Amino acid sequence: MVLSKTVSETDASIHSTFASRYVRESLPRFKMPENSIPKEAAYQIINDELMLDGNPRLNLASFVTTWMEPECDKLVMASINKNYVDMDEYPVTTELQNRCVNMIAHLFNAPLDESETAIGVGTVGSSEAIMLAGLAFKRKWQNKRKDQGKPYDKPNIVTGANVQVCWEKFARYFEVELKEVKLRDGYYIMDPTKAVEMVDENTICVAAILGSTLNGEFEDVKLLNDLLIEKNKETGWDTPIHVDAASGGFIAPFLYPELEWDFRLPLVKSINVSGHKYGLVYAGIGWVIWRTKEDLPEELIFHINYLGSDQPTFTLNFSKGSSQVIAQYYQLIRLGYEGYRNVIENCQENAMVLKEGLQRTGRFNIVSKDNGVPLVAFSLKDNSRHNEFEVSDNLRRFGWIVPAYTMPPDAQHVTVLRVVVREDFSRTLAERLVVDIEKVMQLLDDLPPSKPTLPEGAVKKTPLETQREITTYWKKFVMERKKTNGVC
Structure with missing residues (x-):
């Protein structure tokens, strides 16, 4: 680097x-x-x-958990020296991982009877989980094409342009074409109709996102499933679906239990979820679950015995810590269905507090939806003088880390700010953030435009001169605030 x-x-x-x-x-x-x-x-x-x-609690850019209970912290520290892959030496840790896989599979309505064990594995976040799921789809497609005597060198995946970068990594690393459905104004997720139109005989799967990174919105997996069933009937193909539920997998079952997005839909063959997001575990744990044993090709599973016994393994990483697996099991049994629902409902309520506070300012358009991940994505109604990047930059002066970013094609002219509401983001913090955003907007109002129209003959200021002017004004602003109300 x-x-x-x-x-x-x-x-x-x-x-x-x-x-x-x-x-x-x-x-x-x-x-x-x-x-x-x-x-x-x-x-x-x-x-x-x-x-x-930065302060992790004030890092509103991240979906990743920044707080767990002290008892869970103790378990993390007590197991930090255990290598997860040493299954023979740490059989209880392996058992806890298997319990987590089965709990999550049942949460996602996998078609299991009482005697069946779920097929899945713990990973280092959803990035590894997506790589594993993608490899399984690629190998199954290649095997079928070989049996049919057809070319198998040009696989592709259909996604929306709003996918996380790990999908681009998978496509590039493992030589799979990524066919992206472009976005448009007011519609910032994959259009299922357009996605199905892009499917061809080389499509190994269609990837749907349950909780877009851009605005938290859930894609319509049910509609995608229904449209794809019709196309498969017409063409004789059997194109499956993978659901990237990194953000929404631990939200939908508790807030929207009737929403059909998971293994209740017949074409959904695998699902990934991030335990370190709304699974409420510190960074470093993800999960991938397959619908049935047949959906994970046996030739991708390796059997090793040099650690003490025969161990089947299907991961990209080998050695990794056991702490996050144990922490995930703690959260699942500690909170249960009721506890997760309470946490997620509280996050959603705090997101509404923030959204309503921003709407009261009259300065922002809300881009996020209410029926998705608990986050608020918003943009300036008037960006003729200043832009969202300046709002983000000035919020750092109060300690807040709020990202500003442009949308992917064909909505790249839209810029938004995003606040992810996690468990440790309280209503008090939401209200305080609105106050600080209003202060930043007042500051920007009083400053000259970032891109002013210069009169003829005027000399344009250098970036350094502009920055000095902003710094001088900020100092004056702080002093005046302290005089009027004692705080800033």
Whole structure:
């Protein structure tokens, strides 16, 4: 990876804030030091640098869990030295993983009888889960094409342009064409009708998103299933569906139990979900579940015995920690159906508080929908003077990390801000965020336009001069606020 060299990074060494107490000499920045240093010094040096990171609780860009109960934290730390792949040495951990797979499979209405074991595996997030599901679809399609004596070198997947980048990675890494349904104004998810039109004999699956990263909206998997059944009848194909439920898999069963998006639909052959999102576990855990054993080709499963016993494995990663698997099991049995429903309902209510607060300002259009992931995506009604990126940048002065981004083709002219409402984002924080957004809007109102129309003969200011003007105004703004109400 090429590192951009800022002023601080051009220094050849790192200086500890408490150097006089712990260590007298600076450390090299990009080389291992020749000598050891005291453990206190190593801790202090790293801790000082990490202070400049953002506050995870105020990182509203991320879907990833940033808080768990202290009891779960203890389990995480107690198992942090266990290698998940050593199934013979840690059989209980393996058993807990299998319980999680079965619980999630039943949550997604997998067609299992009482004696059947669900087919699935824990992964390092939904990215690995999607890679595994995609490989299974590719291999099944290739095997069928070989049996038919047809070419099998040009597989493709049909998705919406709103898919997460891991789908693009899968397509590029494993040589599968990605056919994307373009977005349009006011419709920021995959259109099922257009998706089915793009399906051909080389399509290994259609990927539907339950909870778009862009605006949280659920795609209509039921309509996609019905349209695809009709096309399969007409063509003789058997094109299946994968549901990327990374964000929505732990939401829909509790908020919308009647919504048909999962294994109740016959063409849905596999589902991935992120345990570290609304599964309420720290980063590093995902799950992929297959409808039946036949949907996972046996030749993709490896059997090893050099860790002590025969172990079937189908993962891209090998060694990984056990902590997140154990934490997932804790959350599933600790909260149960009732607990998850209460957490998700509370997130949805806090999202509504934020949405209504933004609407009262009269400054924003709400882009997100109410029947999806608990998040609020919004854009400026008037961006002739300032844009969403400036709002995002100025919110960081209050500690908030709120992303601004442009939509994918053909809606790339639309820019939005997005706030993901997680379990640790309370109603008080939602109300405070609205207050701070109003302050930022007042600040921007009082500043000259970011792209002003210059009169003839006028000299355009340099970016540095513009930044100095913003900084000067901000200092004045803060001082005036402190005088009027004592806070800013």
